[in-house]
Amino acid sequence: MTRGGRPRDGRVDAAIATAARELLAELGYAQVTVDAVAARAGVGKAAIYRRHSTKQEMIFAALVHDLELSGTPDAGSLRADLAALTREIVASLSGPPAGLVPGLLADVHADPALAARFVSTFVGAERACVSEVLDRAVARGELAHRPDAAVTHALLLGPIFAWLFLLLEDPARLPTLATAVAVATANALLADQP
Template sequence: MARPRDTRVDEAILTATRELLAEAGYAGLTMDAVAERARIGKAAIYRRHATKQEMVFSAAVHGADLPDPPDTGSLRGDLVALVREIVDHLTNPAAAAAIPGLMGDLSSSPELAARFQDILVTRQQLGIEHLLDRAVARGELRTAPDVSLVHALVSGPVFAVIYVQNRSPEGLPEQLGTVIHAALAASSQNA
């Protein structure tokens, strides 16, 4: 019965946030700047996002959903493709600026931490589960290993290379995918 939210405003907010994240970084991102860039009022932002953190999260993490990695026909190929997707996600300028910044605020906000985890962990783990099941079906692995460990093995090093070592992720998918494949294959035999 009342006026519905304008979806163009939703988009304008998220777009402006992404642009400013890329330009000024997480610390340099201002709610007023987002409002001005999006040509909207601050109230329109706070009607949609309770805090700056939630807005950044929605703009840079949520929505940038990882598509399910394709079945490449081999475990090694699947792992390379998976790493490539994570690298692509984390090298997006907005996400690259937002994710480390958000991590600092997670401890203060359990609600945000939960959503953060859901998007960055739970959904990715589903994809990993499928990937491992396919490898078992193919006979490449005897039993599916612990999903959480594989997730950590895949996403952790990408994170480390990009955010901690601050190195280019070029060649990383091939390299990391191969190593993890070797580790899983070896573990499977010893199991």
């Protein structure tokens, strides 16, 4: 039985993800269709719909990993760890093609199942990095008690997201903003100790 030269198994996942990335970069989020991804990947639409129930799920699966941080090796102090973490957040948010992050976010808010996956993957992975940095600061004795990880996460991620996607400010000034965010967050955590 022939499969017409179509890629099989894990290679189909990879072919779909690669095609989705290429088309997102070329066309923008709103213009990408399951048809176009199937054609570019050299697979049938059915192969995509066996894996993903909607276009949004397909794009989410292909791209959420691009938004994930690569990890936060111990930089020796809370200040240095927060500086590294903000630089990683800047890289994760400024890397994807224009329009992708806001497009994905709108779809997440329109679909409770996608929202649950977004929280368990993207938010969960980034939160784990934040928690690790806070735990290390407690272990070093820099912090007497463990700060709230959700609040810390919002203080770090929020200004960088706002700069790029809400305020539409100059990305060339992101390093300046990242430094301000890391310093302000470190000062807030270090001041808020008993």
